[in-house]
Amino acid sequence: MTITNETHPDVDGFDALIERLGGRDWRDVGAAVESLRQVGGPARYAVGRALLTHPNARVRKGCADFMDHHGDDSCVPALAQAARHDPIAYVRRVAVHSLGCQRCKIAPLETDFVDLLIEVIKKDENARVCREAVYSLSQQKPDARLAAFLARLLNDPAVADAGLKKIAHYRRAADERARNASRARHEAARAGLPAPLPEPSAEKAVG
Numbered sequence: 001m002t003i004t005n006e007t008h009p010d011v012d013g014f015d016a017l018i019e020r021l022g023g024r025d026w027r028d029v030g031a032a033v034e035s036l037r038q039v040g041g042p043a044r045y046a047v048g049r050a051l052l053t054h055p056n057a058r059v060r061k062g063c064a065d066f067m068d069h070h071g072d073d074s075c076v077p078a079l080a081q082a083a084r085h086d087p088i089a090y091v092r093r094v095a096v097h098s099l100g101c102q103r104c105k106i107a108p109l110e111t112d113f114v115d116l117l118i119e120v121i122k123k124d125e126n127a128r129v130c131r132e133a134v135y136s137l138s139q140q141k142p143d144a145r146l147a148a149f150l151a152r153l154l155n156d157p158a159v160a161d162a163g164l165k166k167i168a169h170y171r172r173a174a175d176e177r178a179r180n181a182s183r184a185r186h187e188a189a190r191a192g193l194p195a196p197l198p199e200p201s202a203e204k205a206v207g
């Protein structure tokens with residue numbers, strides 16, 4: 001993301017609001033979030049810039065969290081950069097969450113970041129960041145890269161983090177159930193039978 005005031009000359013007016021995203025009073029944080037949300041695009045841009053440049057880690061974390069709820073695909077470059085390079089682990093973790101989380105957003109992101117999340121899991125040395133990345137990965141659409149990576153991760157004896165493996169296991173089990181259900185539907189359709197009822201999902205167990 002190239003951030004210059006030339007392309008967005010009016011983003012400096014949001015500095016005071018953005019500062020409040022790092023506050024400890026959740027009501028004040030909520031009021032600042034609402035003001036920024038109402039502005040829309042230019043405020044999102046200013047939040048992205050602060051995510052990459054603000055000296056206070058709590059403000060950067062607040063910026064990443066704002067994007068979890070009010071971000072769109074224009075936020076992905078800033079979130080990706082923060083997920084890879086922010087020096088503070090909790091900022092990287094929230095950036096990873098914001099990229100992968102679909103349930104907090106008004107509209108899901110369209111950008112593909114499977115490769116980015118895999119890179120974070122391979123390179124980040126913080127266990128909580130890695131778990132968040134595996135969870136974010138588990139929220140993405142079924143994908144050959146994802147299936148291969150999770151299989152390798154589950155079978156890798158060098159990966160000792162049980163929490164991380166548990167999330168990967170749930171995702172793989174969910175994929176397996178979806179595949180079996182799809183196979184059963186196809187077989188029923190071929191035999192001219194009514195489609196079987198779906199099995200209850202176990203994905204709620206992951207959190």
Ligand SMILES: [Zn+2]
Pocket residue numbers: 068097098101102103104105
């Ligand atoms: Zn979220």
